[in-house]
Amino acid sequence: MEKMGLNEIRSKFLEFFESKNHYVESSFSLVPQNDKSLLLINAGMAPMKNYFMGLDTPPSKRMATCQKCIRTGDIDNVGLTDRHGTFFEMLGNFSFGDYFKNESIEWGWEFITKWLKLPIDKLWVTVYEEDDEAYDIWKDKIGIPEERIVRLGKDDNFWEIGTGPCGPCSEIFFDRGEKYGCGLDGCKPGCECDRYIEFWNHVFTQFNRDEKGEYTPLANKNIDTGMGLERIACIMQDVDTIFEIDTLNHILTKVCKISDKEYGKLRKNDISIRIITDHIRAVSFLIGDGVLPNNEGRGYVLRRLLRRAARHGRLLGIKGKFLSDLVDEVILVSGEAYPTLIERKDYIKKIIFVEEERFEQTIDQGLSILKEYVDQLLIENKKELSGERAFKLYDTFGFPLDLTKEILEEQNFSVDVDSFNREMENQKNRARNARGNDDELSWEEDLFSQVDIEDEIEFIGYNNLNSECKIVALVKENEITSIASVGDKVQIVLDKTPFYPKGGGQVGDKGIIKTNKAKIVIDDTIKGLNNLIIHNGQVVLGEINVEDSVDARVDYSLRMDTARNHSATHLLQKALKIVLGSHIAQAGSYVDSKKLRFDFTHFESISKEALKEVEDIVNDHIHLAENVFINNMKIKEAKEMGAMALFGEKYGEEVRVVKMGEFSMELCGGTHVRNTSEIGSFKIISESGVAAGVRRIEAITGRNVSTLLEKYEKIINEISNNIKAKPENVIEKVNALISDNNELSKEIKKMKEKSAGSLADNIEKEIKVINGFKVVAKRFDKVDINSLRVIADKLKDSIENSIIIFAAVNNESINFLVMASNEAIKKGAHAGNIIKEVSKVAKGGGGGRPNMAQAGGKDFTKIDEAIDKGLEIIKNI
Template structure:
């Protein structure tokens, strides 16, 4: 049975049983404890917590999930995926244990012809919580499972919670016996490889308190309602029904391995180490595509860092398998083809997903090239010192700082005839993971208590009147102070105000909240911020300036008109810049975030590489031409499918309802899904001036701009600056650029001349150093401090010149400098000195530690730098002592 069919049968089964089918939420939800959605129940948390009243009493979904805690183990075990689909059914007080057990058993064991999965009932085992005798009896009654196939397990295995204070309860798990060839007999307690968990039924009936771990928290008492939260692992059921050995060989994952075989020339199933790499590619490629589809971009922290690790592990694994050419595009294509029947957005958004993944591959291949050079330099130093082990610390720095994979370090070390201190590397990695885990745990906290808002969330959304008016009469529904409802608030107090209707825009979609006032007779309240609760209720954060506000008051809520005018200019300007970017750069320049406020906009977009000056000028020109055209701004509400068919652009990662608001500016020029406030015609935006363009992460660029009066003021300031320069240079304004360029060229020429004079003076001093040479045995040694400020090529050139003056004599030249608090040094030896066993690279170790430095090189020349100027005298003595030892004159 194909995976897409497994999904469909699950949903159909529960819809027929009276459940409402709910689409999968995005992998990115606004949850402080989660980087990614990792369970089917996450989008229903507000219902379980009692913060919102669900619109249905029973639901079913197939939720996209990502778990990356044990990313290093992917491919080693045969039953774990980083991306997986969790099919679930949920009851919000409608039914409990008996019905949950009945529904699960019916779907699993009914025949395929009757819409079930056709599992053999004799091969199914269940576990229950230690003292849950009720569940044990229900399994016997509803499913006919004998007592010997029902096992009781403790809190760590069969008691569920979110890991923080909130709902919890005992659970019951269903396992499938794969047979004696997969492990020991004796049920799940004996072997969880042979007995594979495929379904977990959580009887959510209690509330947990503080504590850590899976079994060290207090049960505070029962929840108001008994709920059901179950999850069936789609991938696990798929590999059982498809008769394959593991989750990597199912119909949606194996095609990626097949493509990797074609690209690498290797065969899956013939070598364990290679098989792990094949599985890593297959698993991570699917996860990466799904994350990019939901709006994640590669980066150096948070979600972006996880995605970057996944993509780089794919690239690394393909390289180690022998793939010679870039392969990311191939893997993305296969994943899109196999997964799009269930997730059509992968096909419609294919070009953007492909561009993000391939862009990261291109960047990482450059990283590998740079890392290889760093490795080679370090390996050369190891060998120059006569050692055979590449340090664990150096391997960790390559991995952690430069993103250079340890597998490549091991491979290259072997080619260079070196071992790697793997124990040291693993120890440092373990310390890093421990710190990361502790940091994540420190940030993890209970869900914010939003119960005080529940009444108003259930009442329905705040009526937003701000599209049509700036002043609205409203009723004060509630006042909230420090999470508690209060009847009144007096002058000088800060409080939250909930109104039945409001013209003030609540922050959303990159547009910051309106500022304004709430007034009545003898009352004046300053609105400082407006936020949404559950995307429905407007919460006005205010300061009472005059009088007293009381629950039940009739008031006037008013937007600051100047603020709103600037805010609409900024928001509409953002749409115009987005449209111009796509016109100039193409459809892959997709929005990755924005911020707009009065007079200013910031727009992030997916793009590889810095924009050229001509591109920036063209984007600004296209934007302002559209502004000057005075396009009408048209807004309308339609259903999501129709909006997308019309070409409206949606923000990736954003969850939209069935009905959406479309903002259209100039017909096809700009059409986006947007709930923000806008100008009525594009000319009202005023001039748009791009301030600059920069990088905010791999594959993400940012443009910033002023609009309206702020744009005018900026241009006026620039004009005044230009006029000042013209006056100082005594040329017309249009000649300033050429005159400045000429001055810069003259300055550069003068600097070069100065450098040449300085270098000549340095070289001229070579003779004085030759005169300072003293003989140690048969060797002439120059060990001196160079003039302050001499460094780099000048110091190297001076040392070479001094060495050259000794001709065929055995000679060693060591000069240490003092440049900006650093101690650059160069060591050179003549051929005759090398024949006596004196090598420049070896001499560094005799004085490097004394100046807090390190360096390396070859037998004839070595160089490096230190950080301790005070150690120069001791370092020079160290060189003299070492040369004496080597010549037998110590």
């Protein structure tokens, strides 16, 4: 057996299966596309689920991939063991109703023995105990001795998840030798010891399991194999752990260098070194696929990994920020296989640097607070930190719950996770905003998958906005039908369509589908599975039938307004890169006929000056009237030309490139103007933050800018009329009015203070002596709180040993004010304590210092009773 590097193994695997007429697909994004059941891709077959279900058509019946994967369930074990990792690569070959067990087993054997040259005498296999077919292939065709073929039960060698496609599997094992074994007679695959390592699983999907638990043979049988690349690399490089294989060891060596620690000397240090090595690889790939750190979902996974790695850097004694520098090592060993890492290097490093910087700003304070909590637990002889305190660390100092748990577990403490989750849910309830529904159909809901639609639906809407078409499928009331009439809400599939389906941030087209006797108003167009285009609408005239010929007409006005906005997003993205920097990348977009919304990666709010510069650049290229060129070409050619692609987007071999003059070039499937001048004009209406490291710009174009200008013109004219000034003199006149108003306000304030002072002089005659205190208690009507303070201050300063209790009714509000002089405070008076009880009577609340306190109230009928309560309190001081 020759030693072989991880990258070489990957290349050989894909090359081998390409020679067996497999379509070699590049890795899908770690972010699942149109699959809400997964947080992150965790297996090679996960992105191809719909191919196995027959819901989407694969590019070939034979495919092979090396898929990036993340498994979050292993995070807590990473570092503690030699084998666990969060990020890994899975090699896989797949057949969708093409070849089956014979080819899968024979080709698998050929690859590992002829291409990888694994020693045959070290190879064992397992099969499902009832799968005689696989057993006979291994024994008779491959020639493995029967003693090295192990039959195992359903738990080990049968793949199924609930109902649906399932089947037996066969696993290939490598015998690492007696020194790794348990020493027991009969030790073989299936034993719990470390001697036999499974590295390639071949799943034979040949049954369908129904809800009754019965298995029926599938008409089209599938093959799904998975081989962990890191695991086979361990075998090929004759090492015991994934951290010793060439690629990971390169990163690990760099971690040792910057921490000045030697691996293998001290277990505590080894744990931290392994955590950093694994996590920096995972976060580099996650960010490269468009994931950003935040407090939910996959963003939380990323933040957790980043902050866990940063903390373990501190445990190793690494000073300052260091994680972004390690990205260079990840790219060095993985960049050739995954070019997006190279393309997005600066972006990945910037995101990591900013997140590490944020954590650095709070970690010391958070650790200090956590130490106080631990000290308190020790004093109270408790072993569990409350969920409320754990949530404070999370909410205030950015400590993920798992990081708090990890730190506490190192000291033999735990966290009340249930109460933490309650605090989290309470916060979500307070902050939750209404979310729109996703109109994309998931496969479970796609009734059209039940319809036999022979030909692929052709979208002709780039160049045509109306066309003669034919209805090929129809749904009403969530049921397949052949007829619909007036009032029915329907979903329609045409054999071809000019209607653009929602996608790429662009809304679906609206319009009309009609015949001589019927009319359907289409209010949305969406994508279904297998490239179906589904028109949602309502029959408003006559009756429609499947097979009817129809006239499909897109609403031209709405389409053009949407196209203006979509084209403007391309100009906007390029302008942002020019003004703010090359780290700008699209993080989401939405365009309809009214406005555009563009989310992008940036780390601080944008100044008005910078926004104006961006706006001017976009308008300059609109006014230059640059032609928009749209071409289909190979993805490699497009990237070589410098076309921008979206994070996490999976592109085929051929892509659509939208080029605006020499200024902007992007991969895009949306609809656009033919010349930038058709956009008309561009106006930014807002800029805001939507998540950590993500900003949002909303803007309008064309007719919507004109509408906004008309609105502003109307406002200016109305102001002009009201202040009796010409529009061009409005600013000067308004500034003068503001200045006059400020002067008048000062005069009024002086008059109020003077009036309040006079009022205070009169009130001095109303002093009561209670329990040795000189007390003034009074209710005022139509006196504001500021005047109330002036009166009370003067009384407090002029009367020794005084307590003042005031209530003021002003418009729809009640204000209570209590003041106490220094002498009164020394004798036990406390304004804050008095006002709490006073305001409570009137169903209000408030508080304050010993010398002054303020509160509100709700019950106007209880004001006098509230004042009496204050006098009663003074009696008992």
